[in-house]
Amino acid sequence: MEKREKLYEGKAKAIFATDDPKLVIQYFKDDATAFNGEKKGTITDKGVVNNLVTSRLMGILAAVGIPTHFVKRLNQREQLIRKVEIVPVEVVIRNVVAGSLAKRLGREEGERLPRPVVEFYLKSDALGDPLITLDHIDVFGWATDEEVEAIVEMSHRINDALVAIFAGVGIRLVDYKLEFGRLPDGHDTLVLADEISPDTCRLWDMETNKKLDKDRFRRDLGGVEEAYHEILHRLGLD
């Protein structure tokens, strides 16, 4: 597998071409941003942690039957993935009230939801990822009805698996963001894409409620690197 030119560079990751047009390399950076890019910084070895955590979780999800873009981890910061066209809708799954949900609806952070809640946001930095409805997705053609149905169904299955994995190591999976992509296989087969890491999940210690995720960076709580490393340790990846 030969690494070729950079195809794309985002805030936390970059994508490189390979000699196989169907495969690309996802490179995880230490750069961190919050509040739609207003707050910038670096978290030492974040890229390594997020690559290891994402690789492990994608591997487990594939094993329980969730189709994903993940092929294999290549090294500390890189993984081989299938090239997809990203659906421009960010899917947020919530098990506990936190963040924008607490703020928008005036609920207490930490309130347990009686069932998982799925939300959709338009993937648009220019607009600050606004909350959207199913009707918006349909009327503006961001995904088909069949895709939305598959996304919701997969999200619930992913949630069941992830909640169990984290609960097993004493961590509450509060909420997280997923992205899905279409494979260039002639059928636009939908697969889970992007990353699942302390950058994209809220992870609280079950006993102490200590935040072990990017909120330590967003809210200047300190101990950011230690929190990311704790996730690696709990998952047995250090």
Ligand code: UDP
């Ligand atoms: N999230 C993300 N990327 C985004 C927006 C949200 O990974 O662009 C994650 C975030 O880390 C949290 C969950 O999605 O785990 C819900 O985020 P929320 O809507 O509460 O927004 P925030 O408080 O992060 O602005």
